Amino acid sequence: MKNRLLHTPDGMRDIYNGECERKQALEAGLSGVMRSHGFRMIETPSLEFFDVFSKEVGTIPSSELYRFFDREGNTLVLRPDFTPSIARAASKYFPLETEPVRLCYAGNTFVNSTSYQGRLCENTQLGAELIGDGSADADAEMIAMAVRMLLEAGLTDFQISVGNVRFLGSLLEEAGIRDDDAEELTRLLSNRNSFGAGQLLDRLHVEGPVRKVLEALPGLVGSRDVLDKARALSEGLAACEALDRLSLIYDILDLYGVAGHISFDLGMTSRYMYYTGVIFRGYTYGVGEAVIKGGRYDGLLAHFGKPSPSIGFVAVIGLIMNALERQSAVPGEGPQRILIIYGPDSRPKAAALAAKLRGEGESVAMRVLGPGEDAKEVAARSEGNYREIIEAR
Amino acid sequence: MRYLTIALTKGRLAGQTMALLEEIGVFCEEMKDPSSRKLIFTNEELKLKFFLAKGPDVPTYVEYGAADIGIVGKDILMEEERKVYEVLDLGFGKCRMCVCGREESREKLLHQEQIRVATKYPNIAKDYFYNEKNQTVELIKLNGSIELAPIVGLAEVIVDIVETGSTLRDNGLVVLEEICPLSARVAVNPVSMRMENDRIMWLLEQIGSRLQKENA
Numbered sequence: 001m002k003n004r005l006l007h008t009p010d011g012m013r014d015i016y017n018g019e020c021e022r023k024q025a026l027e028a029g030l031s032g033v034m035r036s037h038g039f040r041m042i043e044t045p046s047l048e049f050f051d052v053f054s055k056e057v058g059t060i061p062s063s064e065l066y067r068f069f070d071r072e073g074n075t076l077v078l079r080p081d082f083t084p085s086i087a088r089a090a091s092k093y094f095p096l097e098t099e100p101v102r103l104c105y106a107g108n109t110f111v112n113s114t115s116y117q118g119r120l121c122e123n124t125q126l127g128a129e130l131i132g133d134g135s136a137d138a139d140a141e142m143i144a145m146a147v148r149m150l151l152e153a154g155l156t157d158f159q160i161s162v163g164n165v166r167f168l169g170s171l172l173e174e175a176g177i178r179d180d181d182a183e184e185l186t187r188l189l190s191n192r193n194s195f196g197a198g199q200l201l202d203r204l205h206v207e208g209p210v211r212k213v214l215e216a217l218p219g220l221v222g223s224r225d226v227l228d229k230a231r232a233l234s235e236g237l238a239a240c241e242a243l244d245r246l247s248l249i250y251d252i253l254d255l256y257g258v259a260g261h262i263s264f265d266l267g268m269t270s271r272y273m274y275y276t277g278v279i280f281r282g283y284t285y286g287v288g289e290a291v292i293k294g295g296r297y298d299g300l301l302a303h304f305g306k307p308s309p310s311i312g313f314v315a316v317i318g319l320i321m322n323a324l325e326r327q328s329a330v331p332g333e334g335p336q337r338i339l340i341i342y343g344p345d346s347r348p349k350a351a352a353l354a355a356k357l358r359g360e361g362e363s364v365a366m367r368v369l370g371p372g373e374d375a376k377e378v379a380a381r382s383e384g385n386y387r388e389i390i391e392a393r
Numbered sequence: 394m395r396y397l398t399i400a401l402t403k404g405r406l407a408g409q410t411m412a413l414l415e416e417i418g419v420f421c422e423e424m425k426d427p428s429s430r431k432l433i434f435t436n437e438e439l440k441l442k443f444f445l446a447k448g449p450d451v452p453t454y455v456e457y458g459a460a461d462i463g464i465v466g467k468d469i470l471m472e473e474e475r476k477v478y479e480v481l482d483l484g485f486g487k488c489r490m491c492v493c494g495r496e497e498s499r500e501k502l503l504h505q506e507q508i509r510v511a512t513k514y515p516n517i518a519k520d521y522f523y524n525e526k527n528q529t530v531e532l533i534k535l536n537g538s539i540e541l542a543p544i545v546g547l548a549e550v551i552v553d554i555v556e557t558g559s560t561l562r563d564n565g566l567v568v569l570e571e572i573c574p575l576s577a578r579v580a581v582n583p584v585s586m587r588m589e590n591d592r593i594m595w596l597l598e599q600i601g602s603r604l605q606k607e608n609a
Contacts, residue, residue, distance in 0.1 A: 161587050192478040192586070218480075221590060263587065283587045285395070288458030289476070290584070 011112075011121025023124070023317060026153055027106055030126050030315060033149045037141070039104035039128045044085040046107070050075035052084050057303055058273030059084055064113045078110040081272070083297065083312055086129045091304035097132065104128040120318060127294075127314030131301065134309030136245055139278045139296060140252035142311050146292050147258040150282055153320050157327070158284035160261050160292070161221075162249070163268030165275050167230075167242035168217070174237060175210045185214075190269040192218040209237060220266040224250055224259075230266055242277075249278065274300045280313065286326030291319040335387050337363045341375050342392035344368065350392035396435070397585075397592055398442045400451045400460035402469075406577055407445055409485050410464045417599040452477055452580055461585035462593065467575040468554055472514045477580040481597055484604055486577035490517060492570040493561055494543045494550035499569050501549055502528070511535050511542035512552040521552065521572050540564050 008014060015023060031041075050067065053059045059081045066078040079085050086103055094101050106126045113121065128145065130138050143160055150158050168189065172182050181204060188197040194215065201211055213234045220226050227250070231243050246264060253259045270279055275295040282292030294313020301308045338357060342350035350366065357364045367382070369375060379389045401407040411424060421443055423434040434443045446454060448465055452475035455463040463477070468490055470479055492502065492510075501508050511533040512518045522530045533548055540560055542548040554575065555561065555568055579600070581593060 159587055192480045192581070194480070195482045196479075219594075221587070265587070283584045285584075285588060286458070288456055288582050288584055 009121075011119070013120065013122075019321070023321060026317060026321065027124070027126060029152045030149050030317075031104070031106060033145065033152050034104040034126070034128050037102075037128070037145050037148075039102040039130075042086065042089060042103045042105050043107070044079070044082070044089050044105070046078060046110075047076045048079055048085055048088070050077050052088050053077050053080060057084050057300065060111060060271065064111050066110050066112045079107075080109055080111045082107070082109065082125060082127055082314060083129065083272075083274070084300065086312070087131075087297075087300045087310070088304045090129070090131045090308075090310075091301055091306035094131075095306050100133040100138070101131040102128070103131065124317040125314040126317060127312060129310060129312030131310040132308040133311070134298060136248040137252055138311055139245075140249045140256065142294065142313060143249065143262070143278075143280055144253055144256040144258050146280065146282055146294065146313055146315070147261045149315055150261075150284070150292065150320070153315075154324055155284050155320070155327070158261060158282055158291075159263050160280050160282050161263050161265045161268065162246065162278065162280045163265045164242040164246055164278050165269060165295070166245075166277055167239050167266050168269065170238040170242065171210055171213055171217075171234075174239070175204075175206045175214070177204060177206065186269050189214070189217050189267050192267070194218050209234065213237065213239065217267040221264070223263055226264045226266065245278065270295060272297075278311070282315075284323045284327070286323040287319045289319065291316055291323060335385055337365055337386050339365050339367055339379075339382055339386040339389045340392055341367045341369060341378055341382075341389065343375070346392045353390065353392055394440045395589070396440050396442045397462065397589060397596075398444070398460045400444055400446050400454045400463040400465075402448045402451055402463075402465050402577075403445045406448075406464060406466065406486055409577070410483070413483065413485075413600065413603065417603050419596075449473060455580050455582050458582045458584055461582050461589060462596070463580040464577060465580055467573075467578050468514060468517070470578060470580060471520075471573075472516050474516060475580075476583065478583055478586055479578050480581050481579040481601060481604075483577040483579060483600070484608070486575070488554050488556040488575050489568075490514070490552065490572040490575055491555045491568045492521075492550050492552055492572065493540075493555065493566050493568050495565065496567055498543070498549045502526075502569060505529075507531065508550060509533055509548040510550055510552055511539055511548035513537070513539055514552055517572065518552040540566060 053065060055062065065080055068076045070076055082105055086105065090101055090103065104127065108122050108124050110122050130142055143162065146160055168186065177185060185197060185200055188200060198215060201214060216233055220230050227243055227247055231240060234240055250259060250262065253262055268279055274297045276298045277296035279295030281290035283290055292313055292315050296311040298309040301310055340350050340354055354364050354366060367378060369378065375391045382389060401410055411421065419436065419439060419441065421434050421436050423429060423431065424443060432444055435441065448469045451463040451465040452470055452473045454460040455477045456475040466486055505528050507529050509531045510518050510522065513535060515532050515534050518532055522528045535542060539551045539553045542551050543566060544564060550569060558568065561567060579597065586593060
């Protein structure tokens with residue numbers, strides 16, 4: 001029975017020692033990048049009222065939320081996603097602000113999905129939200145910051161894939177595809193299932209230039225010239241506006257000197273329904289999913305009473321750490337600490353030595369010898385965990 | 394160059410896939426040696442790795458990026474609902490997902506009656522009965538010989554793959570409703586699709602045009 005006490009719930013785990021130190025160092029590095037872009041920290045509660053993450057907001061399905069009740073019977077939710085929390089807080093604290101608000105955060109999110117075995121339910125995310133700026137410059141700045149963060153983390157071989165949900169959105173509008181059909185087609189296209197999409201388009205009798213673009217969509221992935229290819233296909237369609245936006249963003253990213261990490265994916269969609277414009281994801285080797293996810297959500301803040309165009313993204317710390325590890329980009333660090341072993345007699349000497357070493361910035365642990373314990377034996381047992389073992393005499 | 398890893402479904406599907414790959418000039422001689430106890434087979438020239446896995450595990454390998462590409466039946470993709478791109482229909486391994494049972498049970502599917510459904514595919518069965526037929530049913534998950542269930546009275550109907558229907562006929566069962574057609578599919582990991590786009594698209598285009606020629 002005792003052993004049961006040692007377990008953590010499904011999808012939750014302990015992070016300790018070297019891994020924990022690397023994680024915190026990574027978080028500190030990434031926070032530094034966000035601060036250098038003028039973002040200020042915010043902490044929101046881990047628990048929020050259910051309405052903050054309701055269906056109208058368009059975050060993850062409510063079946064995947066951890067839910068609780070407070071004493072009055074209100075439903076509370078462990079935050080599955082930071083963006084709605086930040087949108088709520090920004091609407092509350094900056095209702096009259098007309099200039100952009102820049103907020104960044106670090107914390108854990110909770111998604112209760114048991115079906116993904118091997119995937120954690122609790123994840124540390126670091127992110128930033130730029131609220132009240134609808135310009136392409138804001139889009140580009142956020143994407144450039146995402147690139148800088150991945151570079152700071154120590155990754156070199158990665159791509160930020162950029163799309164625009166308005167591109168597919170205006171194509172669907174133009175073709176008159178709505179509701180369930182639109183949902184189904186979006187699902188097929190985001191799965192790159194050209195075959196299934198073709199069948200559905202046949203059934204819906206979609207013809208003409210719109211159909212051509214829709215059919216080409218799964219292949220519209222790659223470098224800058226994808227935008228030109230898409231423009232040639234969608235000449236005269238409203239979807240061109242979405243392409244103009246992406247070209248402008250690319251030009252600005254070029255100014256920031258990060259265009260080398262950018263690729264485009266016009267068929268990209270997100271399970272978050274609140275995205276209204278540019279969306280982007282960071283991909284790298286070694287992990288099967290995006291390490292950075294973000295996009296523009298111009299309608300979300302109106303839900304909380306402060307209509308303002310906004311864009312944000314999160315970096316998933318655990319995934320970045322996995323990627324670093326699997327790409328062996330983690331510098332192999334030996335043990336850093338110093339251990340001082342002392343008997344009760346040499347306590348004053350040990351204390352003085354510890355104070356001196358700590359003053360020099362060392363990490364020092366103390367080990368007092370019990371009755372009958374031998375300093376050599378203790379030292380032998382502790383070897384490997386410490387850089388240096390000193391016996392105070 | 395990095396290796397592209399391809400997960401194949403053990404059994405007949407793997408053989409058919411390798412035959413198709415040979416037609417486009419992708420060989421893997423190691424795999425043909427029946428005495429080999431290797432788990433991973435490589436093609437050094439094209440930097441490809443292959444391995445065999447049980448069907449339901451193939452989408453899992455692909456989802457986590459342990460394999461870049463997977464060849465697997467549509468039934469398994471539907472059942473597992475993994476986050477992978479389903480990019481191509483290979484056209485072989487054709488069969489149907491069906492609701493089967495005794496002829497007398499046909500009536501029970503018409504009146505929203507609460508019935509018991511035995512299946513190896515609880516997600517597919519649930520989606521079909523709940524979302525398409527709006528019928529509340531009790532699902533019983535089995536792991537094989539599903540046809541037994543209606544015969545021994547464990548369930549009224551079953552949801553299973555039907556290829557020729559001969560097993561059904563031999564046991565006095567019939568197809569009552571068809572849920573969807575099935576065949577072998579190519580699944581791709583979303584990250585691999587970005588990071589190795591050129592090589593994967595090349596492979597897919599080769600296979601795609603080969604399939605078109607066959608159909609023409």
